[in-house]
Amino acid sequence: MAAEIMPTASLLALLAPVILLLVGGLAALGSEPFLDRKAKHTWLPWVVALAAVAGLVSLAWTPVGQVHGLLALDTARTWLVGAVLASTAIGIAGLQQSLSRDEFEGGEPYALMAFAGVGAAIMVMAADLLALFVGLEIASLSIYALVGLRRDRLDSHEGLFKYFIMGAVFSAIFLYGLAMTYGATGSTAYGAPVIAGREKLLLLGHALVILGLLFKVGAVPFHAWSPDAYTGAPVAVTGFMGSVVKVGGFAALGAIWLNASATASGSHVGGVLPLDAAVTLTAQGAALLKPFSMIFLVLGLVSVVIGNFSALRQVSIRRLVAFSSVAHAGYMLFALALPVLADQGTSTVQLGSLWYYLVGYAVATAGALTAVAALSGKTDDGDQLHLLAGQGRTQPFYGLVLTIFVASFAGLPPTIGFLGKFLIFGDLVGKGYVVWAIVTMLLAIVGAAFYLKLLVSLWSAVGKEAASAGSSIMTRWTVAAAAIAVVVLMACPDILTRPGMALAGPEPVKAAQAP
């Protein structure tokens, strides 16, 4: 009976980034009642932001490994957790900007944002559907409350209500799929081998799980909630939810997809599959997964079309970001589906381009909306395009960083968004989907049109005084760091390739068990 107890040290070492953020959130929540209103918006954001940054720094020392097959860290997961923590720090800065301007009567939102970051980080680290679900719910519940923060506003109520009701329904669908997967495999781990005779049940279970996740990442046809939820939320929350929910959702989708590839090809040896693994897909596995990846590809194309064309007509930056996030979800679905599609025989599934795109998108989104929060003046309605006109000239720092982030959305060269899109288009051409590549590129140009509209408005010579009442040190530092990251990660993407993670080059590593 003397079974070995899980060593606390290895448990804490692996979970350190998450625990640090969690402790930051708890400290903010616990000290909130003892501070007066002004002090809440001065101190609590620093507590949470420093905790997030501490978590980010601790990632450098965090070992690669897994605990109990529930949670794992590998190179790709480390970077994605890093993106979540960075987005949390940036989002906190923007939240401080909005809430201290509105003299909001409570400090709980800072703690909730920290918890949402914890939930998203758990989603990324999850190697088991149960852990994924708990992380998903922690993130979702916190974000529901954050969307509804502006309680005196009707659009906030509308966004919260739509997001909450639809989110609850899709959580239930996810859970139903989880139950079926458990029934079909006898395990909740990703990629568990199916019990003979229950293949169809597994298929149905996986379909429902993926359906639930597609809702969370806001891909067409499950995008209906995103414009209202994004508009109802305070500006900084819009950026935060846009980035961390997408990171969590796509990390989960990618992990399930990768594990399914390995299991279908018979190369899954149990244990936790690293997200940066390259799985060799056999003909049998390719046949099983191909219909799914065609569905992903079609959904991706429709998302890009609907996202880009709807965004063209928007005047509110939040709505614009909502539709552009639908379009970005479409590009990421391409990155998810493409590795499985091969012209002949076997291929290698390696999701490096998805992770790269995701990290870049997360940092740029959180940074852009925090910059808008700093620019948008007395109320959140200042995010309308015509009100932003000329702000780039009055506040050149925020004008410059916002330009960098928007260039990254549009996929222009000196930013991470360029390389992300380049990898995806290159993959499309490489796999023989030349027509798709041309169509998608044309659509990306449509997308660039409304980003340009935003930039022209930002830098136009309207000659207005600064709308903003000044910004905090935290906002300036985090936004500047994000802008630097967006450029540096483009200049040397190799930083992302700690051992094992290849961006595009097929480098077949056997789907081995993580230590």
Next chain:
Amino acid sequence: MFESLNGALGPIYFWTFAVMALASAISLVFICRHPLSAALNLIGVMLSLAGIYALLHSPFLGVLQVLVYAGAIMMLVVFVIMVLNQAKDHQVPRFDGFSIIAIILPVTIGFSLVGFLGKQALKAEPTAVRAEIQPISASLFDLTAAGPGYYILFELIGVLLLVAVVAAVLLAKRRLDDPTPAAEEKKEDAHGHH
């Protein structure tokens, strides 16, 4: 614990619960005019299911069904119905355009489930004890390195509940700037409430 249920009494209990569950379900959807009586029928369905779980040697699941579903969740549902009740509920037509979706979806899921499960019978040992409290607690708090590690999720669910409480307070508290409930009452009175 449930030896006698494997004998002659088992089928009697099963049919009692099954008939109760079906009767409540049919009454819930087709007969009840008022949401409150529909909710009571739903409680009937859940209690009957709890009995069936116990018959399947999963007493813990049965107790949870009574506590969580028939107890907590249904109390919430009844509470919401009573708060929202505008006394016009029974005049709302039973079937409208939206019902089409509400019929198609469950029927589709039901048929696909029957299709899947009908072809691939899930074999289960009817007398094996499944959801007993002892194995559940043993695996939930199994701290060994080779164990399932559910204690981590248990801790995380603690975070989840905390988040739910904070979110509910943040969204539902009437006045965020006024920390004392007593002061709120006073304000209500001052406005001539009641």
